[in-house]
Amino acid sequence: MTPNRFRPHVMVLPEDRANSEVANGFLLDPSLAPRSVQVLAEAGGWTKVLDRFETDHIVEMQKYTQRHMVLLFDFDGQENRLADARNRIPPHLAERVFVIGSLTEPEELRHATGLSPEKIGLELAKDCREDTALVWGHDLLKHNAGELVRMRERVRPILFPAPLTA
Amino acid sequence: MYHVAVIRRLYVNNYRCLQNFDLPIAGMPSALLIGKNGAGKTTVGSALEILQKIARGTNRVGELVKPKDFTRGITDVPMRFEVEVELNKEIYGYVLAFELPEKFKELRVLEEKLTVEGKAVYTREVAQVHLAKWDQDKIADFVIDWHLVALPIIQLFSPDDPISVFKQWLAQMLILRPIPPLIRGESNEGTLQPNRTVTDLGAWFTGLLASAPSAYGEVDDYLKQVMPDLKDIRNPLVGVESRNMVFQFATEQGSFAIPCEDLSDGEKCFVVCALVLAANSSYGPLVCFWDEPDNYLSLDEVGLFVSALRRGFQSGGQLIATSHNPEAIRKFSGENTFALYRNSHLEPTVVRLLGELQINGDLVESLARGDLWP
Numbered sequence: 001m002t003p004n005r006f007r008p009h010v011m012v013l014p015e016d017r018a019n020s021e022v023a024n025g026f027l028l029d030p031s032l033a034p035r036s037v038q039v040l041a042e043a044g045g046w047t048k049v050l051d052r053f054e055t056d057h058i059v060e061m062q063k064y065t066q067r068h069m070v071l072l073f074d075f076d077g078q079e080n081r082l083a084d085a086r087n088r089i090p091p092h093l094a095e096r097v098f099v100i101g102s103l104t105e106p107e108e109l110r111h112a113t114g115l116s117p118e119k120i121g122l123e124l125a126k127d128c129r130e131d132t133a134l135v136w137g138h139d140l141l142k143h144n145a146g147e148l149v150r151m152r153e154r155v156r157p158i159l160f161p162a163p164l165t166a
Numbered sequence: 167m168y169h170v171a172v173i174r175r176l177y178v179n180n181y182r183c184l185q186n187f188d189l190p191i192a193g194m195p196s197a198l199l200i201g202k203n204g205a206g207k208t209t210v211g212s213a214l215e216i217l218q219k220i221a222r223g224t225n226r227v228g229e230l231v232k233p234k235d236f237t238r239g240i241t242d243v244p245m246r247f248e249v250e251v252e253l254n255k256e257i258y259g260y261v262l263a264f265e266l267p268e269k270f271k272e273l274r275v276l277e278e279k280l281t282v283e284g285k286a287v288y289t290r291e292v293a294q295v296h297l298a299k300w301d302q303d304k305i306a307d308f309v310i311d312w313h314l315v316a317l318p319i320i321q322l323f324s325p326d327d328p329i330s331v332f333k334q335w336l337a338q339m340l341i342l343r344p345i346p347p348l349i350r351g352e353s354n355e356g357t358l359q360p361n362r363t364v365t366d367l368g369a370w371f372t373g374l375l376a377s378a379p380s381a382y383g384e385v386d387d388y389l390k391q392v393m394p395d396l397k398d399i400r401n402p403l404v405g406v407e408s409r410n411m412v413f414q415f416a417t418e419q420g421s422f423a424i425p426c427e428d429l430s431d432g433e434k435c436f437v438v439c440a441l442v443l444a445a446n447s448s449y450g451p452l453v454c455f456w457d458e459p460d461n462y463l464s465l466d467e468v469g470l471f472v473s474a475l476r477r478g479f480q481s482g483g484q485l486i487a488t489s490h491n492p493e494a495i496r497k498f499s500g501e502n503t504f505a506l507y508r509n510s511h512l513e514p515t516v517v518r519l520l521g522e523l524q525i526n527g528d529l530v531e532s533l534a535r536g537d538l539w540p
Contacts, residue, residue: 004394017529021499027473028480034391035470041496044528116501 008066008158010037013053015046015073018106018117023072025121031129036158046073046081046101050088053097061093068155073101079143098147098155103140112140128152129160170252171335171451172484177248178213180237182206185514189504192252196476196485198498201506202539206515207488210506211341211455215362217249217260221336222359225315228272231264238512241266244276251335256283258332262315274312282328290316300324338449340442343457346434351401351411351426358449364438368411368426371401374441378448388440388474392467393433397421431462439471443478451483460491468493492530507539 014020023039026032043049049071061067075081085099102109106117113120113135123135128151135141136148174192178184183206191197199207216230224230236245244263251258263277278290286298295316297306310316320329337359344364353366356373360366374381382399390396397416400423404410411426429437439459446452459475460468472487472494479485489495495503500521508515525532532538 017500017525020496021501024473024497024499027497028477030477030481032477034388034474038469039496041492041530042528116499118499118501 004035005064006066008068009035010068010070010155010158011057012037012039012070012072013049013057014039014042015049015101016042016044019072019074019101021117022106022121022124025116025118025123026125028118028122029125029129032125032159033161043073046076046085049073050085054088058090058093061096068096068158069098070151070155071097071099073099074105075101075103075143077104079103082143082147095150095154098151100144100147100151103143109138109140113138125159128156170255171453171482172252173249173453173486174252174257175248175250176210176213177246178210179246180240180243181213181231181235181245181247182209182237183508183511183515184209184213185237187515187517189517191484191486194484194502195479195481196487196498196502198495198503199486199488199506200490200495200503200520200533201515202508202536204511205506205508207506208343208457209515210486211343211457211488213247214249214339214453214455215341217247217262217336218339218341220262220315220317221333221339223318223337225318227264227274227313227315230315231273233266233271233273236266237514245273251332253331253335258282258328259284260317260332260336262317272313275315278316280317280329280332287322287328288316288320295320297322300328338452340445340452340454340456342438342442342454342459344435344438344461346431346462349426349434349438352404352408353401353410354408358445360441367434367437367441368401368409370441370445371399371411372409374445374448375401378444381444381448384444384447385437385440388443389436392436392470432464432467435459435462435471439475442475446478446483451479453484453486454479455486457488458490459487460489460494465493469497472497492533495530495533505538 012023014023020039020042027039043052053071057069061069071085082099089097109120110117115123120135127134127136176189178187199210201207219230231245244265246263248261259281261277261279264273265276266273276292280287287300288295288297293309293312295308295310299305300322317333321327322329341362342364343362348363348365349367351368353368353372355369356376357366357369358373358377360370395415395417397414400412400414401409413424413429415422415424442454459472463471468491475485503520505518505520505523506515
């Protein structure tokens with residue numbers, strides 16, 4: 001029995017292995033609600049993330065109204081990629097779909113932070129859990145601020161339902 | 167509180183396909199071994215199981231290794247096992263080497279040594295054992311049968327006897343390859359040391375609850391996540407000293423009791439997983455080697471199962487898994503996945519950290535094509 005499809009849950013669709021490894025690290029947070037999130041197989045490119053979202057997930061999201069999706073890909077230095085991506089999300093699903101990623105590539109984020117991909121994921125989870133922005137505020141991630149505001153409201157209660165730590 | 171109990175390094179030489187084999191897993195709460203059939207993944211577990219059996223009391227060399235276990239029959243080089251463990255903030259090192267002199271039918275101990283922080287607790291050459299000065303214990307020299315491993319039979323009088331600490335930890339190491347069709351819930355006594363196939367699941371459950379009654383909560387929590395209609399687990403007496411696990415399920419339509427042996431194979435694996443997680447929390451931190459934990463699971467469960475296991479060992483203990491399953495492989499990363507390969511049955515296992523390999527495109531597709539291996 002997968003994350004209960006009739007309860008609020010999150011599915012992460014990563015672009016590639018590097019993004020998938022960051023997501024793997026996020027899943028290791030000890031406070032993460034069990035079975036609240038599932039990381040799907042990597043799509044193989046940012047355009048393929050959007051293609052797969054359109055072909056596989058729009059119909060499913062309409063069927064399962066508690067499903068939230070995080071599209072995880074690199075922005076390759078183009079901040080307007082967020083707008084491009086959001087244009088392909090049907091308006092009636094827009095509230096439940098989030099587009100985030102590194103401004104360049106996770107490899108650069110790895111060098112800049114000195115952390116392995118899984119450690120980055122763990123730190124990002126900790127930021128979410130504790131409502132901080134130690135890693136999310138990094139130059140290569142801060143462009144996600146708008147999406148993070150939405151995720152704080154919609155996704156965080158699913159992933160970390162326990163009261164926030166002081 | 168964060169308790170470390172991890173293997174930093176496992177070195178094996180001249181044992182089956184493992185020649186000069188070094189598995190550097192320091193600082194990894196969880197690691198994955200991947201590789202083709204016959205690459206040596208399960209043999210790594212067998213090497214660990216030899217050390218575990220010693221700590222559990224098997225010290226007759228002939229019951230641990232056989233002459234056929236020498237790599238390709240090479241008997242003029244010792245068979246060697248070395249493990250370095252971080253335990254209670256100290257580094258324990260254990261070395262054990264066997265040899266097979268001419269005209270011997272059974273291997274004998276060539277060398278044995280236990281160190282803590284580099285300081286010898288005892289050393290041994292063939293039959294001669296030298297016990298170093300430790301706390302109030304005095305130096306001692308004695309001989310033992312060279313067909314017996316010394317670790318299970320030496321004891322110090324120190325209150326924190328490092329031999330006991332190491333032995334207890336090693337004995338509780340979990341080496342698992344469950345065979346669900348053989349798993350039943352009966353037990354005549356409790357244990358904290360389940361066997362490899364977990365056919366003593368009932369005894370493990372009984373021992374776990376006797377050791378830490380609060381462990382029931384963790385077992386119950388996990389199983390209710392994967393089987394939401396589970397109401398409770400019972401382990402009633404069914405004889406003078408025997409118990410039998412029964413799983414009670416309930417929905418709005420009513421309730422139904424299923425004995426452990428009648429659970430599905432995958433559901434039995436859920437129970438094993440629940441016990442692993444609860445054991446690590448309650449009497450760990452433990453090292454758990456699980457050979458193909460994805461076996462018997464439905465595809466939609468594999469990733470969640472592996473992630474739950476990894477999360478359970480993140481704050482203490484160490485999980486070492488093997489897998490051929492794409493979903494399981496995806497739940498690990500280049501920093502903690504080791505690729506094992508052999509060119510032929512005549513050549514030894516080679517191990518590389520996946521993150522150091524050049525992978526073109528999708529890892530799973532590369533594995534499916536067989537292109538990952540040189």
